[in-house]
Amino acid sequence: MIKSKSLSLQQSVRQVKGNIVSNMGEEKVMLSVESGKYYNFGDVGGNIWDLMAESITINQLVISLINIYDVEKAECEQQVFSFLEQLLEEKLIELV
Template sequence: MNYTIDSNVIYVEMDGQSILLNMESSQYYALDQVGTFIWNLMKDGRTLNEMEQEILLAYDITEQQVKNDLKIYIDELCRVGIIKDQN
């Protein structure tokens, strides 16, 4: 699965954290260090499988937990219009 960042979204990264602003809805979202790590993978065009593998390498977490947590995270970003599913 591939995801793209909505063209109405701008972001700023500082000290490993990010702020996303949806210019269309005027809503902003704060990402912690892990959220920013995943955001950067998405920004680089990684597929869902590639993101899962990178997270497994970077964090002490089970594969099932990565799949569950990443699905929740991506579903939320899609729901609020930050990213779009390209499949």
């Protein structure tokens, strides 16, 4: 099991509300109202973002993504932790 510095599979995360989010083709884009920054989450990141509309454990995120994409669990965990750490750093998600 992979564990990051600040996150674990048992922790729950959710979106920080108040951002402007839109679909552009198959990609999810967002404007942070607080920082004025623009983000392009792409397809996979957009799916992760949608799954975090309500509180969800990181383990549930990983399981959902494994069911959608052809990816090994360890690789999925590593990529999810990396993505979530970036979102935390940008204050786009919160730990519940």
